[in-house]
Amino acid sequence: MKLINIRYIISLLLCLLSSAGVIAQSEDIMVNGIVKNSTGQPVEGVSVLVQEKTQGIFTDKEGKFNITCSGNDRLVLKKAGFNTVYIAAYEIKPEKPIILNESLIEAGDDDNVYIPFGLRKKREVTATISTVTDADLPQLPLSTLNNALTGRLSGLHIQQTGNRPGTDDATFLIRGRSSYNSGQSPLVLVDGVARDFVDMDVNEIESISVLKDAGTLSWYGMNGANGIIYVTTKRGSASSTKITFDAQGGVQTPVTLTNPLKSYAYAFLYNEARQNDGLSSQYSQQDLVGYYTGEDPYTYPDNDFPSQFLKKVSPVQRYVATVSGGNAFARYFTLLSFYDQDGLYKGGNNANYNSNTNFRRYNFRTNLDLHINKNLDVSLDVGGRVANLRYPRDGNTSFLNTIFTTPSNAFAVLNADESYGGSSLFRNNPLAMLEARGNITDVYRTLLATANVRQKLDSWLKGLSLNLFYTYDMTGLYTSGFTQNYEVYELASPGNYTRFGNQSPLDYASSTFSGNLRNNEFWAGFDYDRNFNKHGFKFSTRVQRAVSASSGRLDDKREGISNRLSYSYNQRYFADLIASYSGSQNFIKGNRFGWFPAISAGWIVSEENFLKSSKFLDYFKLRGSYGLVGNDAIGAARRFAFNNYFTRGGTQYFFGTGYSNVPNTAQLELANPDLTWEKAKKASLGFDTRFLKQAFTLSADYFHETRSDLLTTDLSSGIIGEQLVQINAGKAQYQGVEGNLSFTKTINKVTFGLHGNYTYVKSKILSLNEEGGLPDYQRQVGFPIGGVVHGDGTVRRFLIAEGLFQSEEEIAEAPVQRFSGAVKPGDIRYKDINNDGVIDNLDFVSTNYSDIPTAYFGFGGSAKYAGFDVSFLFQGVTGRTIQINSLVNSGTSNSGYINQFSAYRWTPATAEEALYPRLTINDRTNNTANSDYWLRSGDFLKLKHVELGYTLPESTTKRLKLTSCRFYVSGFNLLTFDKLGNLPIDPEIPEAGFNSSYPYLSTFALGMNLKF
Known part of the structure; x- marks a missing residue:
């Protein structure tokens, strides 16, 4: 099946290639031309090539050339130190010189x-x-x-x-x-x-x-x-x-994965937790012996669900083919690709369907540039993708939660009579979820189309052009699959089972079309590009209108006009003025539009006389900018929050003499007609430099932003019984530095390079409406934006932990902790912030802890020798904090919240080396409160990517009728260095492989690249 897919790709590509090759033919003509530089002097020795052909000549001392070619051909003019020029043969006139501009630093063909x-x-x-x-x-x-x-x-x-x-x-x-x-x-x-x-x-x-x-x-x-x-x-x-043709095949393997307790350990710790709560043991000594010996797997099961239902590796593959080319009248780029990624689930074989998660995607794109005549150019782009995503009927989250959190002794997966195992507490059987619940297949279809028209208006004003730009994007989701249900049986006594659930036969699930989305953008305007000796002017203006439409909601609409004026003098001094007038329907009429101006400038300092003689410095540019930008995605409590809305339902009342109640109508939060967008004042100052014969390049920037009109809580009096939605009274800022450094050098036959980038940024809340009477240490003004991720939100305030209580005497002498019924040795001890002798909500403290790092960076290198090449990339972050509360205390009351971390709990015998509090089931509030006890450093350094390749020598590829052929092996997410010690989690995605999250993956692949 996969080979057939490749054949389809190649066949379609050949069809597109043949169709793209049908370009108007014309008779050969003699082309006479002359090449001059920017000062009007003839340029000798310029290579003049006919595109798509090998024939070519050079210009003579007078810069002249004669060449025979088709009128449809495109000529390529190249010479070291100059920018390459591409020009249609029919546009070349003997009396009209072709200007070849000298290639200045950072103004070459690849810049x-x-x-x-x-x-x-x-x-x-x-x-x-x-x-x-x-x-x-x-x-x-x-x-x-x-x-x-x-x-x-x-x-x-x-x-x-x-x-x-x-x-x-x-x-x-x-x-x-x-x-x-x-x-x-x-x-x-x-x-x-x-x-x-x-x-x-x-x-x-x-x-x-x-x-x-x-x-x-x-x-x-x-x-x-x-x-x-x-x-x-x-x-x-x-x-x-x-x-070109690329083929890759590889495997993905989990890096982080929960290591569940064996049944004996689980039962032992469960008993301990109940005893700590003053309850009797759940499991008898006979039960513990049965789990320990494992002689009766039906009465005393011992499952390792992750190992039983997750594979060590899963396959992944990718195939891509592209064709590009053209002539003076048409140029094209076409791509087809196929990607297939299998999931890690195993088991659940079913002749009717497959429940293992799988993702397949087909991408296609054709970008076509048409030169209709000397004044009219049209670009037509069509792209899209079809993606198939399959997963179990209960969903990935439910299935992963079952295999990661169900105790190993909950039930036998299959009973002695081959029925599905289960119990009154645990009714999800992972094997049945794969083979007897059905599956879901989501098919996403996306079509993207763009038309771009440029009409030169030189007859009106030299350098002026009219530009029209229109897009039509469609996305849809089609969901289908199979559905059925199963029964589970719990062993009540030898040979006797209790049934839970109801079985239903296999059936087709209801198919639905949803997620249909249409986006259109229209841009129209003028461009002006003209040089007057050393003065250069570029001006652009565009009117924009964008519409996003989807069933079940009102359309989203945007409008605006954008303008940009660029000026350059002697290719050394540059300035840009930008101003846009844009609006959003998220705000009330009369307050929907605003101006957003900016200015930026640059100066090539290295070309001034006082630096031209420098042998160390090759290039140095200063640049800076300042302006105002907006954000209308302000996160209001509801859309159109500038309007008042009412809802029906809720409490019902009786009126008159009848006995029928009448639904009431209630007003939602009061509207805010003054609602407006966030306003960001951005300033940036930086430089770009090259030195030591351009072996080193360095760029660095200092930046600062102040953002105002942030949405925050309304603190006005609620005397009328209603609150405002939110108001624009917040303010915050960030500032920082960033830089890029690279080095490239060739020594003998070895070319190697090093590169790196670094960003440091700190944010601060300047204004935020907070409740009256809040103590200063709980206010968030002055602290960084963000918090530590916990559940679906972030936490900014924490209790300060002072270790674990070791004795009843310590508890008696400490402040009273009111987060649980009774505090015992082994519980977390908290600091009394306000010294009132009680630990309560007034002892939470605002902190600097945040999931957003203060610094992030990447560095890597590459080397080439003969046909061999190698490259690598490291990535890291610092100043980031994660929490492990949801990991260590994961589970449900049915499982007793016992997991692999429970082995490191506090007991009188392990008091000195204990990592976590004592075990409890019923009274857990004290130890699960948000405190810095559960915070850990989220800093890490990762070896993100390594690739080793070999390119066949040219003599071999010529015999194979190839331009080049390269084989390579690559790896992704290979190594992680962190500050978590022996904690077996990934610092970037702490819950990956735990609770209900898919494991963190490494990817290893073999690849081949062919060029024809």
Whole structure:
């Protein structure tokens, strides 16, 4: 089946290639041209090549050339020290010189930087932008792209949050957080359009940039305050037809996984917990002996559910084929890819369906650039994907919770009569969940279409062009599967079983269409690009309208106008003025639009006379920016919170003489007509430099942001019995530094490089409405934004733990702790913050602990010798805190909250080395309260990626009719260094492999890359 999929990919690609090759033919013509530099002097020795062909000549002393080619051909003009020029043959005239510009530092062929609806050379960029190209991205069989970016871009913090097939989740932050509300994720743009990129194939991508300061973000006005991840996709080859094929196969293996207690240990500790609660033992001595000997697995079962139902490895594979090329009139890039990721579940064989989780995705893309005539260019892009995600009927969460938290002695998976085991307390049987409950298959279909038209208006004004841009995106979800139910039987006495549940036969589950979403964006405007001697002007203006429509809700609409004026003098001094006027329907009419201006500037200092003679410094640019950006995703309690709303139901009343009650109508929180967006004032100052013959490159920035009008609680009097939704009275800030350093050198035949990036950022709450009478030590003003993740939220206030009580005498002398009925030796002792002799809610303290790191970084290197190459990448964070309360105290009352960590509890015999409090079942409030006892350092350093490759020599590839052939082996998530000691968890995703979370995974793969 998988080989058939590959054949389909190759066949479709060949069809697309043949169709793309049908380009208008014309007779050969003689082309006469002349090449000059920017000062008007002829350039000798310029290579003039016909695209897609090997023929070529060089210009003579007068810069002239003559070449025979088709009128449809595209000529490529190259010379060292100059930027390459691509020009259609029919556009070349003897009387019109072709200008070849000298290649300045950071203005070469490979120095393009994409900005919103624009393109600049690096030296022209005055804003702070970090970029990785497709050559920097690893070829890994991963279900999402987000984790492949980890550690590669300064200012971008990526935290992995999940590992399930098809849901390799992660969160993004750019330069930390300056708001304590939700809606802090950056805006993701693909080719300038708000689209998700994590499900794209890496071979679709030309570059990924992180836009971080007001110099670029102000273009997007009310949507840019959180930063932007700007993705550009590949387009047709600039010089020749290229065909590539990538194949990867590998395995994924769990790194962190719960190690459940054996039945004897579990029963022993369960008895101990009951005794600590003053209760009798649950298990007799005979039971303990039975669990210890394991002679009767039906009466005294001893399961290792994770080992029984999780595989050691699961397969993963990826195949990608691309074709690109074209001529003077049309250029194209086409991609087809197939990705298949199996889950770790095992068992549950069923002839009718498979319940093991699995993810398959098919990606396709065609980017077509048409040069209609000398004044009109049209780009048509079509892309999309089809993704199939399969999982058990009860869901991954329920299944994982069953195998991770069900006690090993709960029941025999299969009874002696082959019926499913279970009990009155534990009715989920993992084997039955896989083979007798059915499954679910979600099919996601996404279609993305873009049309971009550029009409030159040189006849009106030289350098002026009209631009139209329109997108049509559709996404839908189709859910289907099988459903059935099973019975479980508990052994009551030898040969006698008690049944729980009701069995139902296999049936098709109801199929549903949901998640249908349509997004449209329309941009229209003008560009002006003109040079006057040493003066350069670029101006862009766009009107935007965006609509997002989905069934079951009102449309989301955005409108605005964006403007950017760029000025350069002598390619040494640069300035940009940006201003947008954008609005959102999240606010009341008359208060929906706002202005978002910004200014940025750059100065190539190294080209001044006082630095030109420096032998150490090759290039040095200063740049800075300041501006205002907005965020309308403010996390209000409800949509359209500027309106009053009423609800029916709830308490019912009797009126008149009748006996029928009448539903009441109640008003929700009072509306806030003054509701407005968050306003972020961003400042950034930095430099870019190259030195020691450009072997080293260094960029560094200082940044500061103050964000105002944050939503916070309304503290006005509630005398009328209603509260306002929320008000814009909050304020916060962050500031920090970031930098990038790289080194490249070739010694003899060895080329090696080192690179690294570092970001340090600290945030602070400046204003936040808090309850009156709150003690100063519980106020959050002045503390960092964020908190320690716990459950579905974050915790910022903690009790201060002072170890464990060791005796009744200590308890008698200590303040009274009112979090449980009775405090005993082995319980956590807390500090009396307000010295009132009582430990209660007034003893919680606001702290600096946060899940958001204060610093994050990445560093790596590469080396090449002959046909061999190797590369590696490390990623790390510091200043991060995690909690283990939900791990150590996991479980339910049915399981007694006994787990693998319970072995390290306090007892009189283990008092000195105990890691955790005594065991209890009924009275756990004292020991499970939020306190710093359960906090641990979340700092880590990870070997994120290693790749070793070998490229066949050119003599061999020529015999194979190939341009190149490379084989490689790679690994992802390989090693972790942390401060957790012997705690067997991952510091990035602490619950991975525990409770109900999919295990943390390492990936190992073999790959092959062919180029034709």
